[in-house]
Amino acid sequence: MINYLGTPKIETDRLILRRLEPTDAQSMFDHWLSDERVTDNLIKGAHKTVSETFEWVDGIVREYSSKEFCDWGIEIKTTGELIGEIELYNFDIPTENCEVGYSLGCRWWHQGYGTEALRVVVEFGFRYMNIHKISAAHNIDNAASGRIMSKVGMTQEGMIRHKIRNAKNQYKDCAVYGILQEDYLKNTVSTQTYILNLE
Template sequence: MITYIGTPQIETNRLLLEKFVLSDAQKVFDHWISDERVTDNRVSAAHTDVSQTVERVAGIVSQYEKEDFCYWAVKLKDSGELIGEIDLYDFDEATGNCEVSYSLGYRWWNQGYGTEALRAVIEFGFRHMNLHKVAAAHNTDNPASGRIMSKVGMVQEGIVRDMIRNSKGQYKDCAIYGILEGEYFSKGDGF
């Protein structure tokens, strides 16, 4: 049975994962959600006006009262700069499984931040939420995301053809990854 505890702050070597606040909207807009280099890897289109982002962040903030809502702002610990987001979602009570997704601003790609944030959220899920499996997917034309998943011990389980349709109407194949609780604990903290 999944143990829900909401969105507590998580600290890593270089990052703080914490709840969004309404005043984050401008930085979300500026740092990733208006950047097509980032949003091409998401289902939803790039925001063209900050009011769209304000509405989105307000929607996230309004759900923090729910214990089964796990959605973090990813911030650099030393500067407090907001660089991305990561969430656990689509919880299945029958199996104890869920999914994870993440986005980082382009400026912070290829610096290990995605790996660090994903590792922390997976650890949180297995150690504190009693999850059985955490799954993720990435567009096959975004192999860097697959490398992040592999670095944290996730295993590619297959490819789903035309799994998503992006905002430009293009269908995209997605690689599906997963890690089981038993795999996580058998690999220890050093994976």
């Protein structure tokens, strides 16, 4: 059975994963939601105005009252910069499976932040929430996202043609990855943890 815990604050070596707040809207707009390179997978596309982002964040904040809602802002410890977002979603009760999705501002690509955030959310999902399987997908022209998934132990399970359609009405094929709780626990030293603090 999934142990829903909502969106607790999680601390890693370099990052703080925390709940988003209305005051984050400007940073979210500036750092990733207005950037077409980051939002290429979103059906709505890049945000055109910060007011659109305020509405986006307001919807997220309202969901935090539910224990079944897991959506974190990714913040750099040393600078306090909000650089992205990561969530667990599409929880399936019969299988106890879910999906993970993430976005990271271009300025912070290729610095290991995406891997660090995904790794700790996967750990949280398996060790604390008792999720059976976590899946993810990336459009095939975004190979860097696949490398992040592989680094945290996810395995490519196949490819789905035209899985998404973006705001430019372009269909995108997606590579699908997954990792089972039993494989994660078997391949991770039992005492090893990437979570420094969990509140």
